Amino acid sequence: MNSSYILRRVGYGLVLMLGVVVLNFLLIRLAPGDPAMVIAGEMGGATEEMLESIREEYGLNKPLVVQLGIYVGNVLQGNLGESFFFNQPVASLIAQRIGPTILLVITAQILSILIGVFLGVIAARKPNGVMSGFVSVFATIGYAVPVFWTGIMLIILFASVFPIFPVEGMQSVRLRGADVFTKTLDIAHHLILPAFTLAIIYLAQYARLSRASMLEVLGSDYIRTARAKGAAEKTVLFKHALRNAALPILTVAGLQFGNLISGALLVETVFNWPGMGRLAFDSILRRDYPTIMGVLFFASAMVVVANILTDISYRWADPRLRGKS
Amino acid sequence: MTALLDITDLKVTFNTRYGQVTALDGVSLHVNAGETLGVVGESGCGKSITALATMGLIPMPPGRIAGGSIRLAGEELVGASPARMRAMRGADIAMIFQEPMTSLNPVFTVGDQIAEAIMLHQKVSADRAFKDAVALLDRVGIPSPADRARDYPHQLSGGMRQRVMIAMAVSCRPKVLIADEPTTALDVTVQAQIFDLLNEIQRDFGAAIVLITHDMGAISEMADRVAVMYAGRIIEEATADDVLDFPQHPYARGLIDCIPALGREEHALKEIPGVVPPLHLLGAGCAFAERCEHANDRCRQEKPLLVNHDHHPAACHAVEEGRI
Known part of the structure; x- marks a missing residue:
């Protein structure tokens, strides 16, 4: 793996992020509604002079291109602006919330890939077997059911009928003074339901995809070679076949990461998870432009990073891609 | 002396959408230590299935070993446990495939x-x-x-x-090395190098080689003995020289006539008319009858057996009756 390749990918990523900043800004400004009204509304009734002074204060009366220039300049200096609603820097609002979101999204991604791929491989062993049928049915259901519905059903099942998981939040209040280990366990306990809810839809997709990918690979000549060497079936499946079947799975995993973040928004809302998704949801309702743009900025950054990691893992998985750019 | 690899009356069937077809219909072969057996025939005649059956690599289902025996150094492989087969594959019996790519x-x-x-x-x-x-x-x-x-x-x-x-x-x-058309995908000059290498390896390692090919040139270079296969059966078997110089079965004669010879004035290469019939359409008679210029009613109704004639065993009524 050459580092110049990684550097080049990171460079592309930065250019892409700049484009994202500009696009975010323009998209938000295209939306109808006047933020000055919203800000004023929070403070009570507003006269035209008040609105005008708010526009003056927040720079909303300047030409759009000038506003864009100011915003991009600020972002480049690490300043994402101040929230209209919280009167706090957007960066610090996000900093408080990005951790839980990353934890949720990455746990869901890992769960869905591990379980999904495992189910897919098992199904591919006997393409007409019971497991294969189960995976197909499960995948269809998982894909068709909306994520908030799954969340609510899981809450009913595991919080009311079998109360084994907490319904909401990320930490128990009563553990405030507990040691790190207890706290970690507590967070993990809170994490299971939301992460699984978010994982289900993608888990089903990975199961189907890896089943199809494995079936194709298992028909290859080199699989016959592995068997002819005397390799055990599980070695053939998980070593020789899976590594080759991983390429389409990695591709989809990279592409899905963006969807996973938008899915996290709904899951965070259902489970009252203190993450960026809730902030985005509330900020959209409040027309809190700087916060929305800040959230979009970080969400895009996560997608860009995920894609860079996908490209790098591609070259790890397939030596034929190394040495080409 | 008992043979190192001894295949007797091997029957392999496959379930296909045309119903059950018999891919190998009573194949018997043997190879001694240090010997090279050539197995020749067109695509689809059962050469590779014989090899895969010996390796225990026939996909089951849809395949099934319906009968017969495969013995390696006296040990029965048909019905051996998967673990035992895994232990032998790659160690006692190994295989080289057609497509190195x-x-x-x-x-x-x-x-x-x-x-x-x-x-x-x-x-x-x-x-x-x-x-x-x-x-x-x-x-x-x-x-x-x-x-x-x-x-x-x-x-x-x-x-x-x-x-x-x-x-x-x-x-x-390995005691037995199966080479399934090891040079088909390679350049002619590379083919010769690979054959030389296989010969050297055999000398050094003392392995028996089963060389599966449709290239009569490879046979003349490599093989001690030759078995000619057609539609899942052995139709002629003898030393390489005998088969190359005195082919008996019309199909074997056809294969050898297809070899272009230097110094022979020829306008067009000879060919065997037609193709190997699909396995599900095989009738009661000789599978080659439809393509054979010597076929008569008996050929179309009764399967010929592999029996000794003037030179060596061949499964042909015409040879048996002295018509050719």
Whole structure:
């Protein structure tokens, strides 16, 4: 793996992020509604002079291109602006919330890939077997059911009928003074339901995809070679076949990461998870432009990073891609 | 002396959408230690199925070994446990495949792939196995083997990859080496090198070789004995010289007539009319009857058996009746 390749990918990523900043800004400004009204509304009734002074204060009366220039300049200096609603820097609002979101999204991604791929491989062993049928049915259901519905059903099942998981939040209040280990366990306990809810839809997709990918690979000549060497079936499946079947799975995993973040928004809302998704949801309702743009900025950054990691893992998985750019 | 590999009356069937077809219909073959047996025939005649059955690699289902016996050094392989077959595959009996371009796993280095074969059957460290792999690459004539061992298959040419396959196949000194059209995908000059290598390997390692091919040139170069297959049956068997010089069965004669000869004035190469019939359409008579200029009513109704004639065994009524 050459580092110049990684550097080049990171460079592309930065250019892409700049484009994202500009696009975010323009998209938000295209939306109808006047933020000055919203800000004023929070403070009570507003006269035209008040609105005008708010526009003056927040720079909303300047030409759009000038506003864009100011915003991009600020972002480049690490300043994402101040929230209209919280009167706090957007960066610090996000900093408080990005951790839980990353934890949720990455746990869901890992769960869905591990379980999904495992189910897919098992199904591919006997393409007409019971497991294969189960995976197909499960995948269809998982894909068709909306994520908030799954969340609510899981809450009913595991919080009311079998109360084994907490319904909401990320930490128990009563553990405030507990040691790190207890706290970690507590967070993990809170994490299971939301992460699984978010994982289900993608888990089903990975199961189907890896089943199809494995079936194709298992028909290859080199699989016959592995068997002819005397390799055990599980070695053939998980070593020789899976590594080759991983390429389409990695591709989809990279592409899905963006969807996973938008899915996290709904899951965070259902489970009252203190993450960026809730902030985005509330900020959209409040027309809190700087916060929305800040959230979009970080969400895009996560997608860009995920894609860079996908490209790098591609070259790890397939030596034929190394040495080409 | 009992043969090292002794296949008797092997029957293999497959379930297809045309119903059950018989891919091998009573195949009997034997190979002695240090000997090379050539198995020839057109595509679809059952050569590769015979090889895969011997390796225990017939996909079941849809395939099934419906009868017969495969004995390796006296041990019965038909019905042997999967674990026992795994232990023998790669160690006692190994195989080289037709397509060197696709037979190696693209995501592992060739050294690792050979080392894996060694480690599956011998209790050695990964380091030792890799060193042995490098030595084997050297043995099969790959230059700077220590560097090549760290290459991935796509970095090697077809001929090199087939050498890697050979190195892998002989890594545990198998008693029997099955080579399924090992040179079909290679350039003519590389073909000759691979045959030379197989001959050397046989001398060094003392393995019996089953060479599956449709190339009569390869047979004359490599084989001690030859079995000619057609539509899942052996139709002629003798020493290579006998089959090449005095082919009996009209199909064997046809195959040999297809070889272009130097110095012979020819306007067009001879060919055998028609193709091997689909297995599900085989009738009661000789499978070759439809393509045979000597066929009569008896040929179309009664399957000929492999019996000794003037020279050597052939399964043909016309030969038996002295009509050809």
